Amino acid sequence: MNITLPPEGQPGHVRIGDVTTEAGATIPDVTVAFERWGRLNADASNVILLQHALTGDAHASGPCDEEHPTPGWWNGMIGSGRALDTDEYCIICTNVIGGCRGTTGPSSEHPDGGAWGSRFPAISVRDTVTVERMALKELGIESIVAVIGGSLGGARTLEWSLMHPDEVGRALVLCVGARASAWQIGIQSAQIQFIENDPAWHGGDYYATGERPVHGLGFARRVAHLTYRGELELDDRFGTAAQPGENPLGPMRTSDRFQVESYLDHQADKLAARFDAGSYVVLTDTLNRHDIGRGRGGMNDALASSTVPTLVAGVDTDILYPFHQQEHLAKNLGNCMGLETIESAVGHDGFLTEFERVDGIVRGFLAAEV
Amino acid sequence: MNITLPPEGQPGHVRIGDVTTEAGATIPDVTVAFERWGRLNADASNVILLQHALTGDAHASGPCDEEHPTPGWWNGMIGSGRALDTDEYCIICTNVIGGCRGTTGPSSEHPDGGAWGSRFPAISVRDTVTVERMALKELGIESIVAVIGGSLGGARTLEWSLMHPDEVGRALVLCVGARASAWQIGIQSAQIQFIENDPAWHGGDYYATGERPVHGLGFARRVAHLTYRGELELDDRFGTAAQPGENPLGPMRTSDRFQVESYLDHQADKLAARFDAGSYVVLTDTLNRHDIGRGRGGMNDALASSTVPTLVAGVDTDILYPFHQQEHLAKNLGNCMGLETIESAVGHDGFLTEFERVDGIVRGFLAAEV
Numbered sequence: 001m002n003i004t005l006p007p008e009g010q011p012g013h014v015r016i017g018d019v020t021t022e023a024g025a026t027i028p029d030v031t032v033a034f035e036r037w038g039r040l041n042a043d044a045s046n047v048i049l050l051q052h053a054l055t056g057d058a059h060a061s062g063p064c065d066e067e068h069p070t071p072g073w074w075n076g077m078i079g080s081g082r083a084l085d086t087d088e089y090c091i092i093c094t095n096v097i098g099g100c101r102g103t104t105g106p107s108s109e110h111p112d113g114g115a116w117g118s119r120f121p122a123i124s125v126r127d128t129v130t131v132e133r134m135a136l137k138e139l140g141i142e143s144i145v146a147v148i149g150g151s152l153g154g155a156r157t158l159e160w161s162l163m164h165p166d167e168v169g170r171a172l173v174l175c176v177g178a179r180a181s182a183w184q185i186g187i188q189s190a191q192i193q194f195i196e197n198d199p200a201w202h203g204g205d206y207y208a209t210g211e212r213p214v215h216g217l218g219f220a221r222r223v224a225h226l227t228y229r230g231e232l233e234l235d236d237r238f239g240t241a242a243q244p245g246e247n248p249l250g251p252m253r254t255s256d257r258f259q260v261e262s263y264l265d266h267q268a269d270k271l272a273a274r275f276d277a278g279s280y281v282v283l284t285d286t287l288n289r290h291d292i293g294r295g296r297g298g299m300n301d302a303l304a305s306s307t308v309p310t311l312v313a314g315v316d317t318d319i320l321y322p323f324h325q326q327e328h329l330a331k332n333l334g335n336c337m338g339l340e341t342i343e344s345a346v347g348h349d350g351f352l353t354e355f356e357r358v359d360g361i362v363r364g365f366l367a368a369e370v
Numbered sequence: 371m372n373i374t375l376p377p378e379g380q381p382g383h384v385r386i387g388d389v390t391t392e393a394g395a396t397i398p399d400v401t402v403a404f405e406r407w408g409r410l411n412a413d414a415s416n417v418i419l420l421q422h423a424l425t426g427d428a429h430a431s432g433p434c435d436e437e438h439p440t441p442g443w444w445n446g447m448i449g450s451g452r453a454l455d456t457d458e459y460c461i462i463c464t465n466v467i468g469g470c471r472g473t474t475g476p477s478s479e480h481p482d483g484g485a486w487g488s489r490f491p492a493i494s495v496r497d498t499v500t501v502e503r504m505a506l507k508e509l510g511i512e513s514i515v516a517v518i519g520g521s522l523g524g525a526r527t528l529e530w531s532l533m534h535p536d537e538v539g540r541a542l543v544l545c546v547g548a549r550a551s552a553w554q555i556g557i558q559s560a561q562i563q564f565i566e567n568d569p570a571w572h573g574g575d576y577y578a579t580g581e582r583p584v585h586g587l588g589f590a591r592r593v594a595h596l597t598y599r600g601e602l603e604l605d606d607r608f609g610t611a612a613q614p615g616e617n618p619l620g621p622m623r624t625s626d627r628f629q630v631e632s633y634l635d636h637q638a639d640k641l642a643a644r645f646d647a648g649s650y651v652v653l654t655d656t657l658n659r660h661d662i663g664r665g666r667g668g669m670n671d672a673l674a675s676s677t678v679p680t681l682v683a684g685v686d687t688d689i690l691y692p693f694h695q696q697e698h699l700a701k702n703l704g705n706c707m708g709l710e711t712i713e714s715a716v717g718h719d720g721f722l723t724e725f726e727r728v729d730g731i732v733r734g735f736l737a738a739e740v
Contacts, residue, residue, distance in 0.1 A: 021621060023619060023620055023621035024621045025621035025622065121621050121622055122619075122620065122621060122622055122623045124619075179609075179610055180610055181601055181604070181605040181609075182601070182604040182605045182607065182608035182609055182610070182628075182629075182630040183596060183599075183601035183604050183605060183630075184601075185608075185610065185628045185630050185631065186592070186595075186596050186604065186630045186631065186633075186634050187593070187596050189627075189628070189630075189631045189634075190589065190592045190593055190596075190634070193589065193592075194564075194589065197585065197589075215567065219560065219563065219564065219567075219589075222556070222560045222563075223557070223560055223593060226553060226556050226557050226560075229553075231551055231552070231553035231554075231692065232694075234551070234552040234553050234556065235551040235552045235553060237552065238552035238555075239549075239551075239552055240549055240550055240552070240555065240661050248658070248659075249393060249492075249494075249659060249664075250393055250492065251391060251393035251394045251395035251491050251492060252395065252491055252492055253492045253651070253652070253655050257559075258552075258555045258559070258658065259552075260552040260553075260555050260556045260559075261555065261556065261559045264556050264559075264560070281623070282623070285623050288618070288628065289618075289619060291610050294619075319689065322601065324602075
């Protein structure tokens with residue numbers, strides 16, 4: 001097979017045909033967007049696969065530009081001599097099915113016309129792996145040196161290692177658990193409700209209305225962001241400070257804000273500007289469906305059956321995926337390489353922000369004998 | 371003074387005249403609802419004051435009945451031979467200003483007609499103490515043996531000890547911090563937004579419209595409840611189980627729920643049936659304003675200046691008021707009696723549910739030499 005990959009850090013697309021989901025829905029003619037860094041070697045045996053988080057995309061490395069509303073989510077980690085060394089590896093990151101950055105999702109064109117919208121089926125974490133594997137096969141890639149991901153990406157990494165152990169050399173699972181916890185399902189379902197309750201949602205079919213459920217998506221993001229960030233870090237940055245020029249302590253309640261409210265408003269506005277509410281709903285539901293034990297005799301049996309050498313890491317102040325969930329993974333995985341603690345006040349997002357520590361973890365992970 | 375108190379566990383009311391808030395608003399002719407257990411002795415020197423949490427009320431002990439939509443929030447703790455022994459003490463619990471269970475709040479009649487609604491001023495934690503103290507003075511009570519409270523009640527207990535140290539014998543502060551944290555302000559402000567964004571809110575003046583912002587209040591409660599409960603406890607109860615008869619894992623997203631979603635829906639419905647959204651907004655804003663350091667040289671100076679013997683307790687799995695906040699109180703209070711850890715998977719609500727442990731803490735608190 002003679003594959004032409006796109007330039008480094010620029011989008012490529014592969015068409016993989018029809019996809020049938022774990023729950024039995026069919027999505028015809030799926031396109032998968034991806035980016036790559038480093039050269040694919042002759043026998044396509046030097047691939048490291050990266051898995052992005054909920055609102056991430058294939059742009060793991062590189063600047064903001066016309067094609068990219070955000071800088072690479074793991075900037076600094078990928079390149080010549082970097083932890084993910086492009087002199088040795090071909091790093092590939094695909095945009096998840098259900099997403100909104102090039103891979104087929106609810107905002108994509110439906111074969112019958114209009115956006116998929118409410119017609120887009122539910123996507124499980126396993127479906128995301130199925131789709132990605134089909135895309136890799138289209139690129140001539142039959143196995144991967146390693147798969148690495150955090151949060152939703154960590155769930156996908158776990159499923160890769162369980163679904164296709166013979167095709168995965170090793171796995172690095174960051175900031176996730178073996179299945180959704182009830183607390184996660186609760187807070188995630190609330191976020192879906194905020195969006196669905198926005199009149200501009202139009203039952204998921206807002207694409208042709210000229211409206212967008214920015215209020216609902218903003219509410220979801222505010223709450224989500226508070227689960228992504230450690231409360232110590234937020235308190236250190238904002239405490240009880242008032243937003244400059246505003247007085248949240250006046251005699252009447254007004255729209256005057258504390259500084260942390262302004263910060264959350266900003267996070268909400270930024271996401272609403274760059275991310276599709278339909279994708280947010282589909283992928284949040286994907287997180288609710290995360291359960292490596294489904295159909296495998298429960299999560300501990302599933303973990304015990306794992307043969308892929310797997311390193312687990314987590315942040316000690318993670319509210320969303322508390323560190324005990326990573327301890328649970330490490331204790332029960334059939335072939336665990338170890339458990340690394342990222343000590344950070346930042347919380348869940350630490351796998352994206354604690355560069356030096358995560359850089360060291362990735363280097364150690366790839367260098368370890370297995 | 372010859373005071374007639376209501377029967378035990380039944381509402382009494384005192385009118386305390388006009389109240390001017392910390393921020394400078396005036397509320398005319400305020401009424402304070404209260405309940406009591408045990409006999410007030412001749413010189414009114416045997417009073418223990420209880421402080422309820424956000425959606426609590428004066429009914430600390432007793433059954434559900436016509437007057438009381440909920441059972442006493444500390445049932446079992448109050449009575450002859452109980453931790454709060456009515457053979458010795460007169461236990462008093464008032465409904466907080468801004469509430470909706472008998473004390474003046476946004477749903478109360480405004481002197482100019484209609485409900486207060488959006489005209490109701492902002493209430494600080496200190497205002498709640500000011501109002502309560504005025505009510506006690508109307509009852510002829512000039513000092514209290516002890517003040518005890520958790521969560522919002524804990525914030526009020528702290529302020530009692532700092533505002534009126536000569537009138538408070540000792541204080542038991544449960545499950546709170548020295549001030550609102552940025553995380554708390556963030557999650558609490560989000561809840562206020564959910565309610566204010568409900569079209570049925572009508573800018574806070576929904577009382578005569580025949581509508582009630584039950585959706586917004588429900589959203590607030592779902593999120594709040596997830597901060598009140600430990601994620602381990604919720605996961606142990608619900609995990610990823612589907613609500614019986616529903617399939618949240620089908621090929622399309624539907625309204626079918628996980629069990630934890632049904633549980634949160636139930637919590638939301640229960641609160642919407644019994645609690646005024648206006649009070650929820652006012653008192654949530656009260657929590658945002660909690661800062662014992664305001665005007666006292668910062669929180670550590672304020673704590674150091676405290677002279678009232680104060681026992682601090684917290685739950686090790688509290689998400690909303692993490693245990694390090696109680697450690698901070700205990701380390702910095704000028705006259706700290708100690709720090710008790712309530713070990714429980716239940717989280718913040720542990721001060722309401724871990725009966726035996728809290729019973730022991732209260733007994734030890736009252737028996738200690740100070």
